[in-house]
Amino acid sequence: MNNETNTSPGKNVLVEDYNNNYKEIFKQTPDFINNIRQTSFKEFDLSGLPSKKDENYKYTNIEAAFLGAYKRQFSKQKLTIDVNEVFKCDVPELDNYLVLVNGWFYEKEKLLTKYNNGAIIGSLIEASKQYPEIVKKYYGKNLTKQKNSLSSLNMAFAQDGLFVYLPKNIIINEPIQLINLIVATEELMVQPYNLIIAEENSSANIVICDHSLNPQSFLLNSTFEVIANKNSKLEIYRQQNAHDHSVQITNTFISQKENSFVNSVNITLNGGTVRNNLYVELNEPHAINKSYALWLADKNQHFDNNVHVHHLSPECESFQLYKGIVDNSSTGIFSGKILVDKKAQKTLAFQSNKNLLLTNDAKVRSKPQLEIYADDVKCSHGSATGQLDEDAMFYLRSRGISKKESCQLLMQAFADEVINKILLEPLRNEINNLVEKRLRGELSRCNRCKVNCGQ
Amino acid sequence: MENEQDKIIYEVTGNEYKYGFVTNIEADTIKKGLNEDVIKTISSRKNEPDFMLEWRLKAYEHWLKMKMPAWAHLTLPEINYQEIIFYSAPKQSAKLNSLDEIDPELKATFDRLGIPLDEQKKLSGVAVDAVMDSASIKTTFKESLADLGIIFCSMSEAIREHPDLIKKYLGSVVPYTDNFFATLNCAVFSDGSFVYIPKGVRCPMELSTYFRINAENTGQFERTLIIADEGAYVSYLEGCTAPKRDQNQLHAAVVELVALKDAEIKYSTVQNWYPGDKNGNGGIFNFVTKRGICKEDNSKISWTQVETGSAITWKYPSCILKGNNTSAEFYSVAVTNNHQQADTGTKMMHIGKNTKSRIVSKGISAGFSQNSYRGLVKVLKNAENARNHSQCDSLLLGNNCGAHTFPYIEVDNKEAIVEHEATTSRIGEDQIFYCNQRGISTEDAIGLIVNGYAREVLKQLPMEFAVEAQKLLQISLEGSVG
Numbered sequence: 001m002n003n004e005t006n007t008s009p010g011k012n013v014l015v016e017d018y019n020n021n022y023k024e025i026f027k028q029t030p031d032f033i034n035n036i037r038q039t040s041f042k043e044f045d046l047s048g049l050p051s052k053k054d055e056n057y058k059y060t061n062i063e064a065a066f067l068g069a070y071k072r073q074f075s076k077q078k079l080t081i082d083v084n085e086v087f088k089c090d091v092p093e094l095d096n097y098l099v100l101v102n103g104w105f106y107e108k109e110k111l112l113t114k115y116n117n118g119a120i121i122g123s124l125i126e127a128s129k130q131y132p133e134i135v136k137k138y139y140g141k142n143l144t145k146q147k148n149s150l151s152s153l154n155m156a157f158a159q160d161g162l163f164v165y166l167p168k169n170i171i172i173n174e175p176i177q178l179i180n181l182i183v184a185t186e187e188l189m190v191q192p193y194n195l196i197i198a199e200e201n202s203s204a205n206i207v208i209c210d211h212s213l214n215p216q217s218f219l220l221n222s223t224f225e226v227i228a229n230k231n232s233k234l235e236i237y238r239q240q241n242a243h244d245h246s247v248q249i250t251n252t253f254i255s256q257k258e259n260s261f262v263n264s265v266n267i268t269l270n271g272g273t274v275r276n277n278l279y280v281e282l283n284e285p286h287a288i289n290k291s292y293a294l295w296l297a298d299k300n301q302h303f304d305n306n307v308h309v310h311h312l313s314p315e316c317e318s319f320q321l322y323k324g325i326v327d328n329s330s331t332g333i334f335s336g337k338i339l340v341d342k343k344a345q346k347t348l349a350f351q352s353n354k355n356l357l358l359t360n361d362a363k364v365r366s367k368p369q370l371e372i373y374a375d376d377v378k379c380s381h382g383s384a385t386g387q388l389d390e391d392a393m394f395y396l397r398s399r400g401i402s403k404k405e406s407c408q409l410l411m412q413a414f415a416d417e418v419i420n421k422i423l424l425e426p427l428r429n430e431i432n433n434l435v436e437k438r439l440r441g442e443l444s445r446c447n448r449c450k451v452n453c454g455q
Numbered sequence: 456m457e458n459e460q461d462k463i464i465y466e467v468t469g470n471e472y473k474y475g476f477v478t479n480i481e482a483d484t485i486k487k488g489l490n491e492d493v494i495k496t497i498s499s500r501k502n503e504p505d506f507m508l509e510w511r512l513k514a515y516e517h518w519l520k521m522k523m524p525a526w527a528h529l530t531l532p533e534i535n536y537q538e539i540i541f542y543s544a545p546k547q548s549a550k551l552n553s554l555d556e557i558d559p560e561l562k563a564t565f566d567r568l569g570i571p572l573d574e575q576k577k578l579s580g581v582a583v584d585a586v587m588d589s590a591s592i593k594t595t596f597k598e599s600l601a602d603l604g605i606i607f608c609s610m611s612e613a614i615r616e617h618p619d620l621i622k623k624y625l626g627s628v629v630p631y632t633d634n635f636f637a638t639l640n641c642a643v644f645s646d647g648s649f650v651y652i653p654k655g656v657r658c659p660m661e662l663s664t665y666f667r668i669n670a671e672n673t674g675q676f677e678r679t680l681i682i683a684d685e686g687a688y689v690s691y692l693e694g695c696t697a698p699k700r701d702q703n704q705l706h707a708a709v710v711e712l713v714a715l716k717d718a719e720i721k722y723s724t725v726q727n728w729y730p731g732d733k734n735g736n737g738g739i740f741n742f743v744t745k746r747g748i749c750k751e752d753n754s755k756i757s758w759t760q761v762e763t764g765s766a767i768t769w770k771y772p773s774c775i776l777k778g779n780n781t782s783a784e785f786y787s788v789a790v791t792n793n794h795q796q797a798d799t800g801t802k803m804m805h806i807g808k809n810t811k812s813r814i815v816s817k818g819i820s821a822g823f824s825q826n827s828y829r830g831l832v833k834v835l836k837n838a839e840n841a842r843n844h845s846q847c848d849s850l851l852l853g854n855n856c857g858a859h860t861f862p863y864i865e866v867d868n869k870e871a872i873v874e875h876e877a878t879t880s881r882i883g884e885d886q887i888f889y890c891n892q893r894g895i896s897t898e899d900a901i902g903l904i905v906n907g908y909a910r911e912v913l914k915q916l917p918m919e920f921a922v923e924a925q926k927l928l929q930i931s932l933e934g935s936v937g
Binding site: 380 | 849
């Protein structure tokens, strides 16, 4: 659409950096990944960072977010801290987790594990060396269809990331958890790439937590590629909880085959500027996708949630529920699109966005969209922005519950609708706790974590 | 009367577009193309005062810097603005005093359109300001309206005779810098209607204009301005038809509504421009900027539109709710068939306190058409207690068409309640079965169901239009059901 090459100071720095350091970047990964780096880089060079004129980034100034003097790590740097000492995930029953520090895997013994049942879980870079045939088959394959310059940028600089391979008929009940830690002494730009492959009839739960360990500002631009093959079932939970001076961009691409089911829940508790892009492709009949999100924005934070569901095949279902509580002078944005192809008859699609606006300085932007080319479909969307229900409030007050407490209860109820979609009980309880505390205005870091993340 | 009307509509909107006749009237056209001289010519032909010419030239200068908008969900062909004749007025010698003096052929045109001026005058009590290729031909009922102090005349007359009102209000809602098509309109607009309702007057009849694009290759650049002073009320009808031609014709109109304290304006449109033939050749490009402002407290603006024609429609009748306790409504039925494209919707800007807006949009797409709703609801920081409810439904007939919804919601005030809902589906087989079972043919059943579906909007139309619009709906979709 735009033939002029896009230039912005943020982009120029990135291009220069890539050109100066590509040799070091290339050393990390095998050739097939490096080839993708090259094409992604070219794409990014052509499109540049999305500007505010870009319809999809109308409400979020990504160019400005990239203006910080961020440093990039092109290879694994020496760690000055012991991760296991400073960080402890306190969700009970979730103790076997993987830690990605600044976009790299450090723990040698956990680098890449092949389990008895054939499942492979661990570092992506390691997997691309040990099992190139698997990685090669899927790496970056879904991204090419979506022209998103931020994921192109990620693919050009892609560091390490989580790799999960579930072979045929394998069901893993224990959740696979990834902690994305940012521990930096200088301003960092971190760009991990994660790949999750579920083969036929397989099933797993994946939990991702984004944390920052010190108040240094950083930019996280991560990509998730999820492939759900026939009859597979995936639950993906993501919790974003970093400090206010961070920029977090996630690009999640979910590609679903016949009769697959993917349920994703995204909870944004804190994070400065957050932009979540979720792309879902329903490629074969009877695939079902459900995505939920909850964001609690306060202070000057800016949360932008974007979802794009593409129905390519008949008889698929998609469902989205996105809810936001927006306080102080923060901004909460929702933008969703359901795109139904001509051949995707008998599609069922529903999209809903609800926002609670608590102050006059806060802003809500909502853009639910339908683009439909098939006639035998049932598609609907709804968006509502308002405040707490007066009747419900009156009910509580008339029973002697204080105004503050009533507000608290009602907000908790508002959030519950999304939190309840987390099927992992310990995680659900933990998030419930965090949300409650967060709504009470208390510190929102995980309770047993001793780290000062500057909130 | 009604039977006659039915007959006309049938004739008109049957499978072939029956309004496709060309009136052989000597038209006073100027050379095609657009430059400063053309604007000066238009202005001088219309004996306009200097301030108008200056305004037109300013707009033209600004337009040169602008680009055609590409954001709509439309496939727009390149438009060569140098290939368009920007002014065409039927040649007439002197001013007319009675209907008899009107060129008989011109009169016959109107007769075929179903708006015989004299009959209409007697029977329906609708005052018609018929606009044929840019110059206002005859304004009926002028005298009786004048008794109440109502000014209802052509824009060019208003510019000559009421320059104060024009200076004050023209461009106050849609400034000359507004958008590509509106700016173009400011530079070259030919004529249009002007309505002023004085303080406390309730306009006793529905005011109405019929537009017709006639001469080949001329763009119709209408400019309408309606002002309702304190406590006034007016209901205004606009209807459009255009003769059939192979080349696309450009229609870039601007409508401005100003409602002062306690005033109410109701604006209804039935748009039935030539949609092009079955293969998508020809048809009108309808790029219209319509905007109203509830300028002072307690005022109300209501837009109702039934869009069945035009090859491409780009139209967003909007409201600025500036005064306190103001309210706005937008009711729309947009039907697209064959290769038509429509991107239409509204904008509601809540600025004052206790403002209310309501949007009801019903899209119906058939054939190979694309039908989009695009709307913005914006609540500003100080707009306390704002309330909006939007409902946008789409109906798909056939699997080659598309129905899209692009709503934008921007809320900056915590007391606001803004709701939006939309559904897209097709006519249920069970509904058709139910009708079939009772001896109603599938074609009729679909007409019935579509009418029921659009009823919420149709019932907002004034009586005269409602009947016509219902028929139009049914006929526009004829042949679209397989």
